[in-house]
Amino acid sequence: MKRDLDHFLEIGDLDGLIRLIDELCEDESWSDLEDVAIRSRQANERGQQLWPAGDHAEHRLALESPGEFAARAVNRDAQTFGLAPLTEVAASSHTWEELSLDLNSGPLRSLVIHERVFRGEDLTEVEIAEDPLGLPLVLAGWEQSVEPPDIKKYEVDDPSPSINNLDSFPLPKPGVVAHDSGTEALRNLVQTWTSQSNGRSAAVRVYGDATTAISSLGVNEVKAKEVSISEMWGHLVWAASSGGAYGRRPGCAKGRFEAWWCAVALAGLDQEEVWPPLTLELEEALTEMNWWIWDDGSLSKGWSLRIAVEDPVDGLSWALTAEDTRE
Incomplete structure (x- = not known):
């Protein structure tokens, strides 16, 4: 994998990086996928326009990887443009318990909590040190019928x-x-x-x-x-x-x-x-x-x-x- 990644980064092959991301997800090679996310971002800082690969790798980590890797993607908060905030992506496919141990304190952690509440998790016993929203940590009765969006690999399905x-x-x-x-x-x-x-x-x-x-x-x-x-x-x-x-x-x-x-x-x-x-x-x-x-x-x-x-x-x-x- 490292040789492929080095090659794609050297020649600026965005399509090759996207294919590599798909392969790593299929193989559940999450550490390697994290490397793609970080190094694609670094290449972008050197003038190579590879941020879409970095964005997509972070999205797939937040969506598909175990809680530890998903939480680290949220902590990096490194997307340039994304289908959805990584706080929302990670919360759409992980419980609070799966994410909580590896999330840094701060507003991003709070947003993940509120995203999980939106999806029906009762987190009234969770303490939030820094909460930019201040909403109840359990849904009110009139909120409970709202369907959350379906966040996928390449799109967010959220019809009106x-x-x-x-x-x-x-x-x-x-x-x-x-x-x-x-x-x-x-x-x-x-x-x-x-x-x-x-x-x-x-x-x-x-x-x-x-x-x-x-x-x-x-x-x-x-x-x-x-x-x-x-x-x-x-x-x-x-x-x-x-x-x-x-x-x-x-x-x-x-x-x-x-x-x-x-x-x-x-x-x-x-x-x-x-x-x-x-x-x-x-x-x-x-x-x-x-x-x-x-x-x-x-x-x-x-x-x-x-x-x-x-x-x-x-x-x-x-x-x-x-x-x-x-x-």
């Missing part, structure tokens, strides 16, 4: 949630548009689409129902349906976890954080000084609200999120439209 069986609704005149922490949090769900890709988004808050909020986005015709908070949660987390057309995928841990942040803002609990709010308190607030998915007939072939939320207690509604496409 279904939006079937929408009904036509008449739209009233637009309301008086305002912006608040809720509209900001809605747009933050798709910030990767808009800041790193071709995406665009708009969000409004109005007095009135969901149709008034949708109309205030400049929409003339709409099909929509009311959904449960559990179903809506799948849409929120999917959008916030996705990189859209060209952005770097943030991963499900960060996607879950943005969904929580959005829910807290819409529920009016963001003025409290405690993060996160009590799960029961947030659940009660969310179940009092009405959640809508809608379509104005302009759904692109790319990524889209069109939702509306009603707070019948305060007479407020919010609506978001967002999309991203490949050129």
